[in-house]
Amino acid sequence: MIKAKKVNNTNILLTIILILGCVTVLFPLYMAIMIAFKNPSEMTNDVAGALGFPSHWSFANFKEAMRITDFWRTLGNSIFITSTTIVFSLIVHSMAGYAIGRSMARKKSFKFAYFYIVSGMFVPFAILMMPLVKETAQLGIDNRLGVILLYVVFYMPMNVMLYSGYLKNVPLAMEEAADIDGASAWRTYWTIIFPMMKPMHATVAVLTALGTWNDVMTPLVIMSGTKNTTLPLAQLNFQSQFGTNYNLAFASYLLALIPILIFYVICQKQIIGGIANGAVKG
Amino acid sequence: MKTTKQISSRDKTYLLMILPAIILFVAFNTIPLITGAVYSFTNYKGYGDFSFVGLRNYIDLFSDERVRNSYLFTFKYAIIGTILINLLSILLAMGLNSKIKGKTVLRGIYFIPNILGGLIIGYIFGFFFTYILPAVGKAVHIGFLENSILADEKYAWLGVLIVGVWQAVAMNTIIYISGLQTIPSDIYEAGMVDGVTPWKKFTKLTFPMLLPFISINLVLSTKNMLMVFDQIVSLTKGGPAQSTESISYLIYRNGMDGGQFGFQSANAVLFFIVIVAFAIIQIKITGKKEEQL
Numbered sequence: 001m002i003k004a005k006k007v008n009n010t011n012i013l014l015t016i017i018l019i020l021g022c023v024t025v026l027f028p029l030y031m032a033i034m035i036a037f038k039n040p041s042e043m044t045n046d047v048a049g050a051l052g053f054p055s056h057w058s059f060a061n062f063k064e065a066m067r068i069t070d071f072w073r074t075l076g077n078s079i080f081i082t083s084t085t086i087v088f089s090l091i092v093h094s095m096a097g098y099a100i101g102r103s104m105a106r107k108k109s110f111k112f113a114y115f116y117i118v119s120g121m122f123v124p125f126a127i128l129m130m131p132l133v134k135e136t137a138q139l140g141i142d143n144r145l146g147v148i149l150l151y152v153v154f155y156m157p158m159n160v161m162l163y164s165g166y167l168k169n170v171p172l173a174m175e176e177a178a179d180i181d182g183a184s185a186w187r188t189y190w191t192i193i194f195p196m197m198k199p200m201h202a203t204v205a206v207l208t209a210l211g212t213w214n215d216v217m218t219p220l221v222i223m224s225g226t227k228n229t230t231l232p233l234a235q236l237n238f239q240s241q242f243g244t245n246y247n248l249a250f251a252s253y254l255l256a257l258i259p260i261l262i263f264y265v266i267c268q269k270q271i272i273g274g275i276a277n278g279a280v281k282g
Numbered sequence: 283m284k285t286t287k288q289i290s291s292r293d294k295t296y297l298l299m300i301l302p303a304i305i306l307f308v309a310f311n312t313i314p315l316i317t318g319a320v321y322s323f324t325n326y327k328g329y330g331d332f333s334f335v336g337l338r339n340y341i342d343l344f345s346d347e348r349v350r351n352s353y354l355f356t357f358k359y360a361i362i363g364t365i366l367i368n369l370l371s372i373l374l375a376m377g378l379n380s381k382i383k384g385k386t387v388l389r390g391i392y393f394i395p396n397i398l399g400g401l402i403i404g405y406i407f408g409f410f411f412t413y414i415l416p417a418v419g420k421a422v423h424i425g426f427l428e429n430s431i432l433a434d435e436k437y438a439w440l441g442v443l444i445v446g447v448w449q450a451v452a453m454n455t456i457i458y459i460s461g462l463q464t465i466p467s468d469i470y471e472a473g474m475v476d477g478v479t480p481w482k483k484f485t486k487l488t489f490p491m492l493l494p495f496i497s498i499n500l501v502l503s504t505k506n507m508l509m510v511f512d513q514i515v516s517l518t519k520g521g522p523a524q525s526t527e528s529i530s531y532l533i534y535r536n537g538m539d540g541g542q543f544g545f546q547s548a549n550a551v552l553f554f555i556v557i558v559a560f561a562i563i564q565i566k567i568t569g570k571k572e573e574q575l
Contacts, residue, residue, distance in 0.1 A: 009381065010382060010383050011381050011382055015382040015383045017377070018382060018388050021392075022388070022391050024448070025395060026394075028403070029406075031406065035409070050414060051414070092303050095303070099295075099297070099300040100300065102296065103293070110300070113300060116307075117304075117307055120307065122554075122557050124508075124509055124530065125509070125530070126509070126529065126533040126550045127547075128310075128311065128314040128315060129537070130321070130328070130543055130550075131313075131314035131315075131317035132314045134317075135310075135313070149306065152306055153306050153307055153309075156306070156311075185291070185296070186295050213399070214397075214398070214399030214400065214401075215399075216399070216401045216511075216515070217511055217530075217534075221538065232401045235405065236401060236515065250406070250409075253402045256402055257399075257402060260399075261397070261398075268393075271397070272393055272456055275396075275456050275457070276457065276459070276460035
C-alpha cells in the first residue's frame with residue numbers, strides 16, 4: 001500500500017528546485033539575447049541596462065555581425081569540415097573497428113593495433129600541435145583538408161573503441177551465412193554489417209560532430225594564414241573589430257550558437273542517447 | 283582446403299580495412315609525437331638552425347617559474363574542477379532521475395551547456411564577470427565582487443573554473459543518469475521495506491552501483507580539465523600576471539610564437555606523461571574500490 005503511493009507521487013518540491021536550477025543554464029543565453037538586440041546607447045552602466053528588454057528589437061547588430069565575420073562563408077566552412085569529418089569517420093573508423101573486433105581474439109597483431117590506436121586517447125593535442133603545423137605545411141595541407149584529416153585521427157581512438165565494442169553484440173552467424181553463399185568478406189561488410197551498426201553510427205556521428213563543430217585549437221594553428229575560418233574561430237579572429245561594441249559581439253556569438261542549437265532541438269534524443277551510449281559502451 | 287583459402291582471403295580483407303586507419307594514425311599521431319619528442323632535446327626556436335642540447339630543456343623545465351606556475355594552476359583547476367563536476371552531476375542526475383514532472387524537458391535544458399563551444403561561452407561569461415557581477419557586488423556590498431574577478435590575480439582562476447564546471451556538468455550528468463538507470467528498482471524497494479535512511483540508501487546502494495560510472499567520469503573529466511584551453515583564450519588569455527596560464531595555453535603561446543619550440547616540446551612531453559599518470563592512478567584506485575565491493 002505504502003509502496004504504491006510512493007511510486008505514483010511526483011516529487012513537487014524537487015521539480016520546483018530543478019526548474020529554478022535551470023536559471024544557471026539559461027541566464028547566460030538570456031543575457032546574450034538581450035544584449036544582441038540592443039543599441040550600444042541603451043547599455044547604461046547599471047545591470048538593468050544590460051539585462052532589461054531592449055526598447056525595440058533591432059536586427060541591425062546581426063546584419064553588421066554577418067558582414068564582419070562573412071557569416072555564410074564561415075558557416076559553410078564549419079558545415080563542410082564537420083560533415084566531411086563525419087563521413088570519413090564513419091567509413092574509416094567502422095572498417096577498422098570491424099577488422100579489429102573480428103580478429104582481436106585470434107590475432108596478436110590486431111590486438112596490438114587496437115591498443116596502439118586507443119592509447120592515442122591520452123595524447124594531448126599540445127604535444128602534436130607544433131610538429132603538426134610543420135607537417136601539414138610541408139604536405140601542402142595547411143587548409144580545410146588538413147583539419148579534416150587531423151579530426152579523423154583525433155577521434156579515431158574513441159570511435160574505434162566504440163565500434164569494436166559494439167561488434168561484440170553483432171552475432172557472427174550473419175557473416176557465416178553469407179560466407180556459405182560465397183559472398184566476399186568485403187561485400188558482406190558493406191551489405192550486412194555496416195547497415196547493422198546503425199545505432200553506433202549515430203553515436204559516433206553525434207560525438208564527432210559536437211567535438212569538431214566547437215573545436216577552436218586545430219583550425220587556429222593549422223589554418224591561421226588562410227581566408228577560411230570556422231564559426232567559433234571567427235569569433236576569436238574578429239575580437240578586435242568588435243572592440244567594446246558588446247551588442248555587435250553578442251549578436252555574432254548568438255549567430256555562431258544558433259546552428260548547433262537548432263541541430264540540438266531537432267536531434268535532442270539522438271544526441272543525449274548517443275552520449276550516454278558512448279560512455280556506457282566505452 | 284577451401285575453408286583455409288577463404289579464411290586467408292578474409293584476413294586479407296581485414297588487413298585492407300584497417301590499413302587506412304593505421305596510415306592516418308601513423309602520419310598524424312605517431313610521427314608528430316616522435317618529432318615532438320625529438321625536438322624536445324634541441325634548442326629549436328621554430329625557425330632557423332638548431333642543435334641538440336641533451337636533457338637541457340627538461341632540467342630547465344623544473345627551474346622555470348612560468349612553467350611551474352602553469353602546472354600549479356592546471357592541477358588546482360583540474361582537481362577542484364573534477365571534484366565539483368562529479369559532486370554536482372551526481373546530485374543533478376539523481377534529481378533528474380527521480381519522480382519529477384517534465385523530466386524530458388528538464389534533462390534537455392540541463393544538457394545545453396555541453397553542446398555549446400567553450401570559446402563563445404567564455405566570451406559570454408567574460409562579460410558577466412566584468413560588468414554584471416561587479417554591479418551586483420556593489421549593490422549588495424560584497425567586497426571582492428566589486429571589481430571584475432577576472433582582473434584580480436587571486437580570483438581570476440575562479441572565473442575560469444566556474445565556466446569549465448558549468449560546461450562539464452552537463453556531460454557527466456547524462457552519464458550518471460544512464461548509470462542510475464542500470465540499477466534495478468527492486469533493490470530500492472527491498473531497502474524501503476527495511477526502513478533505510480536516504481543517506482544510507484545512497485552510500486550502501488546507489489554509490490557502489492554507480493562506481494563504474496564514477497570511474498569513467500573521473501578519468502574523462504580530469505583529462506578534459508587538464509587540457510583546458512578555449513576558456514583561457516576567451517576569458518583571461520592566461521592573465522592577470524599569468525595567474526591563469528594553463529599548460530596547453532603556455533605551450534601554444536610560447537611554442538608557436540615565443541621562439542621556444544624545443545623547450546615547449548619538452549614541456550609537452552612532460553604534460554603527456556602527467557596525463558597518462560593521472561589516468562593510471564585513477565583507474566587503479568577506482569578499480570581497487572570495485573574489487574572490494
